[in-house]
Amino acid sequence: MTTPTRVLVLNSGSSSVKYQLLDMRDDSRLAQGLVERIGEETSRLVHTPLQGGGAKREKNGPIADHAAALKSVAEELAADGLGLDSPELAAIGHRVVHGGLRFTEPTVIDDEVLAEIERLVPVAPLHNPANLTGIRTAMALRPDLPQVAVFDTAFHTTMPESAARYAIDVETADAYRIRRYGFHGTSHAYVSRETAKLLGKEPAEVNVIVLHLGNGASASAVRGGRCVDTSMGLTPLEGLVMGTRSGDIDPAVTFHLKRVAGMSADDIDVLLNKKSGLVGLCGDNDMREIRRRIDEGDERAALAFEIYVHRLKKYIGAYYAVLGRVDAVAFTAGVGENAAPVREAAIAGLEELGLAVDAELNSVRTDEARLISPDYARVAVAVVPTDEELEIARQTFALVGGETLGGVNA
Numbered sequence: 001m002t003t004p005t006r007v008l009v010l011n012s013g014s015s016s017v018k019y020q021l022l023d024m025r026d027d028s029r030l031a032q033g034l035v036e037r038i039g040e041e042t043s044r045l046v047h048t049p050l051q052g053g054g055a056k057r058e059k060n061g062p063i064a065d066h067a068a069a070l071k072s073v074a075e076e077l078a079a080d081g082l083g084l085d086s087p088e089l090a091a092i093g094h095r096v097v098h099g100g101l102r103f104t105e106p107t108v109i110d111d112e113v114l115a116e117i118e119r120l121v122p123v124a125p126l127h128n129p130a131n132l133t134g135i136r137t138a139m140a141l142r143p144d145l146p147q148v149a150v151f152d153t154a155f156h157t158t159m160p161e162s163a164a165r166y167a168i169d170v171e172t173a174d175a176y177r178i179r180r181y182g183f184h185g186t187s188h189a190y191v192s193r194e195t196a197k198l199l200g201k202e203p204a205e206v207n208v209i210v211l212h213l214g215n216g217a218s219a220s221a222v223r224g225g226r227c228v229d230t231s232m233g234l235t236p237l238e239g240l241v242m243g244t245r246s247g248d249i250d251p252a253v254t255f256h257l258k259r260v261a262g263m264s265a266d267d268i269d270v271l272l273n274k275k276s277g278l279v280g281l282c283g284d285n286d287m288r289e290i291r292r293r294i295d296e297g298d299e300r301a302a303l304a305f306e307i308y309v310h311r312l313k314k315y316i317g318a319y320y321a322v323l324g325r326v327d328a329v330a331f332t333a334g335v336g337e338n339a340a341p342v343r344e345a346a347i348a349g350l351e352e353l354g355l356a357v358d359a360e361l362n363s364v365r366t367d368e369a370r371l372i373s374p375d376y377a378r379v380a381v382a383v384v385p386t387d388e389e390l391e392i393a394r395q396t397f398a399l400v401g402g403e404t405l406g407g408v409n410a
């Protein structure tokens with residue numbers, strides 16, 4: 001019998017599922033794909049076989065819920081001879097956004113772990129329910145296989161109390177477990193390590209500010225490989241300006257809206273999570289579209305961009321101060337990896353801090369981690385592509401006993 005070496009990674013978002021099938025002998029990808037707009041009439045599945053020369057396949061049409069989405073994913077994989085029934089599958093790894101304080105490590109999922117993820121739904125209402133459906137569906141398809149949860153919050157559990165605790169009444173905070181948890185931790189961990197590698201150093205030797213700028217966006221201060229502060233809080237709403245989320249606001253805005261505008265808690269939740277950020281400021285949440293509008297002279301798009309960059313710059317300064325000495329600032333995720341104007345504008349004017357961006361290096365497009373700062377700059381500025389799926393697959397495989405095989409710690 002062959003030893004199973006494959007891991008399927010599922011990243012279930014509020015309206016999408018991203019997936020990858022990897023072979024952990026050499027970290028190679030066998031297939032990847034995305035189901036988006038789940039629950040709408042216009043759902044879409046894009047499946048890409050990455051070995052054997054098959055072409056990308058696309059299916060359009062309604063997919064009612066996450067369970068149906070996962071069944072379609074299983075069918076696509078089966079059509080490539082990579083079905084979930086394969087004896088080569090060692091485990092399924094799930095991104096779980098909120099793990100509270102309990103889960104500091106990847107965890108094999110059982111009924112009790114499921115109950116704890118369920119208990120955390122109120123603090124990750126957009127994410128944890130989708131994660132749970134993904135897990136339950138995968139468990140029904142392969143009840144015999146280990147299912148592993150890899151938590152967005154885990155990397156941030158090393159934060160000191162001075163960073164994690166909000167300055168509110170201690171009894172109330174403790175009774176309701178209100179504190180800064182932080183998210184995107186798998187990405188912050190991976191990118192801070194890859195940044196050290198790019199500098200030719202060990203993670204323990206470097207201090208890095210990681211800027212994960214996707215649809216959700218967060219910053220973190222990483223000292224010697226450990227997170228010491230991060231911008232998201234109790235929920236993924238705090239911090240940077242995001243695609244549809246406000247990030248930091250005066251909390252009094254919420255009671256003002258309740259008292260003066262008569263909005264309910266749910267109305268305000270939707271306003272701040274779904275109708276704010278870039279989309280609230282200018283009607284678009286995609287940075288490509290915003291840049292296009294700016295090039296056409298659109299003033300609302302230009303102001304949205306300035307507000308986005310101003311917030312980013314504030315966090316760079318804040319985390320510089322938290323760390324004291326900074327070796328690198330690393331940009332990652334959709335915006336961070338692709339939007340050169342965001343990187344340029346966020347670093348502009350920070351020469352006194354030893355930070356600068358070289359225009360030519362900044363304009364290069366590759367999938368490799370690279371430096372964009374000039375030689376003379378004291379602090380490295382880098383673009384470091386994130387790979388949450390690979391990181392989840394490695395942690396999952398190591399947990400189910402695959403650590404002795406090549407590739408895992410390569």
Ligand SMILES: Nc1ncnc2c1ncn2[C@@H]1O[C@H](COP(=O)(O)OP(=O)(O)O)[C@@H](O)[C@H]1O
Nearest residue numbers: 213214215216285286287288333334335338339
């Ligand atoms: N070429 C590009 N130029 C500028 N921004 C881009 C580009 N490609 C993607 N983006 C931005 O990246 C975002 C998606 O980032 P991603 O990390 O994939 O998000 P998520 O994982 O949160 O869905 C898009 O909404 C868009 O703003």
Ligand SMILES: CC(=O)OP(=O)(O)O
Nearest residue numbers: 097183184215216236
């Ligand atoms: C936690 C979070 O904000 O995740 P995403 O960016 O995938 O929405």
Ligand SMILES: [Mg+2]
Nearest residue numbers: 214215216333
């Ligand atoms: Mg993401």
